[in-house]
Amino acid sequence: MKGRDARRQALVEQMADHVLSVGLPGASLRPLAAACGTSDRMLLYYFADKNELLSATLGAVAARLTQLLDAALPGVAPYAVLLPRICRLMAAAPMKPYLQLWLELAALASRQQEPYLTIAGQLGDGFLAWTAARLEVSREADRLPTASLLLATVEGTVVLRAIGRETMVAAALGQLPDEEPNPARPRRPRKSR
């Protein structure tokens, strides 16, 4: 009764590895079991069914992501600085598997499928809180609305990058309200006049 929970946790972590590398399409019982060095039979011995198993695994993934995000971007910044900063963070290699999984979750959640809808919602709440905590606002009442707007834009760049349109992301980020202190930005080579 004690080692059982420990074994479950160990399996969950190994399954999290596997899901992060191949995504939900590859998250069927036999491949998952193989990634854990066990059998589908044993997975269903430790978990009631695939749903419970996946819920636990995605929970572990969410925990890793939370940890990863919390470690990133210390300090606060105003909207116009924070947006490109977060977008750059989301474009970094370590985020890729999480964001691929995130889009798969969003697609399933969009069809109201449980447990994905619930999990994706909680992840979204986490994203918002994380964003809000790093946002510098003049009026405190603007924090959540501004963070929501920022989050939406970031999510959008994630989608655009997913469909291979990094150019659009770059164009969008070049089009900020221009409040960040970036002295060395060549606007245009200032034609001779």
Add this chain to the structure above:
Amino acid sequence: MKGRDARRQALVEQMADHVLSVGLPGASLRPLAAACGTSDRMLLYYFADKNELLSATLGAVAARLTQLLDAALPGVAPYAVLLPRICRLMAAAPMKPYLQLWLELAALASRQQEPYLTIAGQLGDGFLAWTAARLEVSREADRLPTASLLLATVEGTVVLRAIGRETMVAAALGQLPDEEPNPARPRRPRKSR
């Protein structure tokens, strides 16, 4: 050789209906065939394989979406007006099946799967052009960058709505640069002073 293409087109339209209603997860050969009143055998008689069949079907879906979007939102508007306008359009009921499919495409594209990556990319290009055409800018050089930023934010609200966070969308849209001419918006009941 003549009726063949007509039959293909008819099948494609019926499959588009089906895909729009159940999404890519339900787009396997036998259900698709049933939706067309035929058999999987016949689908693979008119199409080389499932990939070709799905490409054609998603092309038809894209055409419908283009038509649907082109009919919507005549006239141009500046960024701050256009953003909530488009978001409201995306939240409308007729868009739902398209956006659910769009997220599924984005998730598959994110894993570099063809033909989804190509199709999603083309759809994204269409979105950007559509947005840019409705955007009112002061400097023409800002059109594409600003449209990209707008598109990203819109896509983000689509994701947030997919995961059941309409509240975040509402909060984000309340947090616009506030340039739209909306005289009857109660900011706050202006406390007595």
Add this chain to the structure above:
DNA sequence: ACTTTTATGTAGCGACTGCTACATATCATC
């Protein structure tokens, strides 16, 4: 009328899906 092309039905293959029945180990407790 004969042949060739076009269209359709039937049946099935091998692989995979989530899940389960049954048997058996291993091991702690009484």
Add this chain to the structure above:
DNA sequence: GATGATATGTAGCAGTCGCTACATAAAAGT
């Protein structure tokens, strides 16, 4: 050392997946 709980292997079920071999019907062309 018998007994019961915990753990694991083997085998398989009923279903779906994309796809194909084989037969045949209808139609078109000669």
